[in-house]
Amino acid sequence: MAETKREIERKYEATGETPLPDLTRVPGVAAVTDHGVMELDAVYYDTADLRLAAHALTLRRRTGGDDAGWHVKFPVAPGVRDEIRAPLADTLPGELAGLLRSRVRDEEVVPVVRLGSSRDVRHLVADDGTLLAELSVDTVHAERLPGGALATWTEIEVELADGTDPAVLDAVEKRLRKAGIHPATSASKLARALAETGTEPQEPAAPGKPGTAGAAVLAYVREQAEAIVTYDPAVRRDLPDAVHQLRVACRRMRSAFKTYRRVLDRKVTDPLGQELKWLAGELGVARDQEVLDERLRAHVDGLPDALVLGPVKARLRRRDAARGRHARRQALAALDSARYLALLDRLDALLADPPLRKAARRDAPKVLARAVRKDHGRLAARIEHALSLDPGHERDLALHEARKAAKRARYAADAARPTLGKPAKRLSKRVKAVQSLLGEHQDAVVARTALRELGLQAHGVGESAFTWGLLHGREEAAAEAAERELPEVWARASDPGLGAALTR
Missing domain, CATH: 2.40.320.10 (Hypothetical Protein Pfu-838710-001)
Known part of the structure; x- marks a missing residue:
């Protein structure tokens, strides 16, 4: 051992x-x-x-x-x-x-x-x-x-x-x-x-001509590839936040392939993006379970003893342990698979011989600013659509799609920060606030589903379902609060001056 x-x-x-x-x-x-x-x-x-x-x-x-x-x-x-x-x-x-x-x-x-x-x-x-x-x-x-x-x-x-x-x-x-x-x-x-x-290990040469869009995008892709490989042993060691960080690296790279498709050839990056989606999904079971467990435990711990009726904490512990073990086994199975090793090899091959398109030879600021503005516009369309819907299931789904678009817009700005500087940093910060608020909304939606399931299980064996219902109501209130706050937070992130500053 x-x-x-x-x-x-x-x-x-x-x-x-x-x-x-x-x-x-x-x-x-x-x-x-x-x-x-x-x-x-x-x-x-x-x-x-x-x-x-x-x-x-x-x-x-x-x-x-x-x-x-x-x-x-x-x-x-x-x-x-x-x-x-x-x-x-x-x-x-x-x-x-x-x-x-x-x-x-x-x-x-x-x-x-x-x-x-x-x-x-x-x-x-x-x-x-x-x-x-x-x-x-x-x-x-x-x-x-x-x-x-x-x-x-x-x-x-x-x-x-x-x-x-x-x-x-x-x-x-x-x-x-x-x-x-x-x-x-x-x-x-x-x-x-x-x-x-004798010979020391050699640093790999940076691909792409300095100052070009290709060099800027490839530097970001290399950073994410390195993060995947670095966090792999941390996941195996079950270190805090390791699954989350590895998954984020997968999402960031996948977003970069989509955002900067005028720089890197989609015929190469789209299949890689699908493999990154697969890996993030296999890891996502563990991460999503971790987030949900922490949220439900915090809510139960925050209740007065008089409102905790029945073996609430014990039921939650059993659920967390069983699902946590399954999620970890799934994550480790993915990291031990031949499919995962093939993905790492393909990422190395992309960086060694990048599939650069014509735009990759152009000056980085103009190409990257255009891509960032495009992703920001995509986010704007999704938020406007979500806010036009009545509260309910369809709006919840639309807000979740807006959250995905917020992540992509934020990652696009982050990738452009070394090139575009403070304007990209400000945009990323404002969009992150939108993403965080939409994340809180989605976490509340997911928690409601889990709480309903726990309430039904408790009721089925003769336990009180009062506490689960109480928490369900609180999650409904949390989601509604996030929806009320969204227009104001989005207004700060949609300031026309932010996009204009990217090209100054």
Whole structure:
């Protein structure tokens, strides 16, 4: 069974003769205790083209020390990584292989570097004996595999203890700098080993001529493709908001294909858009369930006890657990499918050889502004149609369609922000307000359906349906409030000056 550890550390340049300063002068450090030297041996794996290293991902099999086993490291922030550990085995455990699947695809991972480290360990402890940080002086011997160049260096590593204030690292660094010890230029041992023993991973060239519509649109598409691949392991790890972010990336790319169809050939992008729709739909079960669960729980928790009649919370928990498990299984099945891997490969192929149309060669501002205005006009037509209908089911459906158009208009403006600047940013912000209000309306509509179902289930087994009916009424009121507010919010987003500013 894999386990996760948040690793917060900093690395510093050193030589075998670098003296350490007196670290008991660091505020809060009462003692520095010597824990001897341990010998570590690690083999790092990657694809032949170093796909993992190119994205600061690490896969290693290490022996020695107190954490021997297979390790996968994901960057979180500068100096912060999540390390996923699995027990030592001859072959890569399937659970860790799955976390790397969106990067590796069907390629084999092979040994690329071997690192042997003599680690001289010291513990920085508080006056009550609490461990604050571990400092090690590592003498590293790197070998490029198979049978390649060698490199040797010494570095100092300071890792924060679990639950300790990161300010400890700042204080230690201040003391080290005063002693002439400076931060390492390489982010990791692997990065340094690759740099000093052979070829480093190469950044892909940006497609399209700079300043053209093609370059602007492709930069946005590449950003979304990278988000899909990045959030894949986060979904597998069941991290908060991961499903939502992956789904958003699918929608943003799909919207870009539609909005900028004068830039990218539809014969290529339309089939890809259908695959992105499929993936977002498979993930949507989990995300929609998550949103609904949070909404219903919050409403029940907000009721006075006197208005909660019957086993309301228990029934809600059972429903959430059963549907949540099904939704997660469906999402993981999609990510494990051959269809999903084929989609990722096709996105790579599009970016490597983009199907650019004639408009792609034109200056970006004019082409992108025209596309943004067109999507904004589409949103205007849908809102006007929805507001012309009487309240009821047909209006609910029309408002939901307007919400989809609001997302597309917002995404179009977001894609154009690097090119059009503040006018696109203002338009996106105003349209987002419309989208959020329409989202609140749609959430209330969906919640009413769920509450009616829960009320019928409760009634069917002799429980009181009062609470479910009460909440149903509140959702009706929430939807009506959103409808009343919509004209005013839309008026701000439909200001003619916003569209005119895009071309100034």
